[in-house]
Amino acid sequence: MQLHDILLLRTSEILPASYIHNFGIMYAVLIKERSTKILRPIEKLIEKRKEEFIRNNLMSDEFIDFIQQNKKPMDKLLSYYACAIMEVETKFRVLDHQYSLEYDRNPIEDIKSRVKSWESLIKKVRRKEIPLTLSSIEENIHDIAGVRVVCSFPDDIYMLADCLLNQDDITLIEKKDYIKNPKPGGYRSLHLIISVPIFLQDEKRMVTVEVQLRTIAMDFWASLEHKIRYKKNIPEDKALYLQNEMLECAEISADLDRRMQNVRDVISKNVPKEEKIPFLGEMI
Numbered sequence: 001m002q003l004h005d006i007l008l009l010r011t012s013e014i015l016p017a018s019y020i021h022n023f024g025i026m027y028a029v030l031i032k033e034r035s036t037k038i039l040r041p042i043e044k045l046i047e048k049r050k051e052e053f054i055r056n057n058l059m060s061d062e063f064i065d066f067i068q069q070n071k072k073p074m075d076k077l078l079s080y081y082a083c084a085i086m087e088v089e090t091k092f093r094v095l096d097h098q099y100s101l102e103y104d105r106n107p108i109e110d111i112k113s114r115v116k117s118w119e120s121l122i123k124k125v126r127r128k129e130i131p132l133t134l135s136s137i138e139e140n141i142h143d144i145a146g147v148r149v150v151c152s153f154p155d156d157i158y159m160l161a162d163c164l165l166n167q168d169d170i171t172l173i174e175k176k177d178y179i180k181n182p183k184p185g186g187y188r189s190l191h192l193i194i195s196v197p198i199f200l201q202d203e204k205r206m207v208t209v210e211v212q213l214r215t216i217a218m219d220f221w222a223s224l225e226h227k228i229r230y231k232k233n234i235p236e237d238k239a240l241y242l243q244n245e246m247l248e249c250a251e252i253s254a255d256l257d258r259r260m261q262n263v264r265d266v267i268s269k270n271v272p273k274e275e276k277i278p279f280l281g282e283m284i
Helices: 003-011 017-058 061-103 118-128 134-140 154-165 216-229 236-270
Strands: 108-115 145-151 171-177 190-199 204-215
Touching (some): 061 108, 061 134, 061 190, 061 204, 118 134, 145 154, 145 216, 154 204, 154 236, 204 216, 216 236
Antiparallel strands (some): 108 145, 190 204
């Protein structure tokens, strides 16, 4: 007897409801067991073929040789970007040292740098839909090498940027001022895409580097924003609240920078250069 025949009997009230309910459960279990028996051998076959493909192709000597041959040029390219970072870091450290000798203070609080990982690079190539070639990567991706300079005051940012760009071996490719024109979410920083020469054994290469200059307050906000940006499963109303809260924190951070800049300006205009300004701890 088919299930629809049983249902017809139920509607005519020939069979009791308990009989129909129990039969429906038994029928569903039977169908599930039958499907499982059919699918299980297919799943085992797929898994077996998958293991054979990995063993015969991805673990073969030919494939390993292919990876090594193509990985070596990329490793070489990334080493050029690492050298370019050294060049840019040295330029900033020299500027910081010179400024400390002349003005008895260091405009740079910290310098951070990184070369984009192979995984991040591949993801960006895919996102930008560019060919996976060395020449295409060099031409289209400008943040493989990154240097972040954390400064004491907003004025230090523009002073250091001008000093860097005035050097005759530095070429400015692009400039984005997110301090004067913050991003909608509140992000503030000065971005420079520059080209810097590196001197190898038998050649000189121009390499692109992204330089970010920001204050301590800007760096504090950006670091925390980056940590919480990718949190998932946040309700829509809470997400909107967090967005507004982060924007307000960015405004507070910007106001703090402005006030600290004003404090420094007042001190520099009213205190002789040779006179030492005591720290708060020394005044207590």
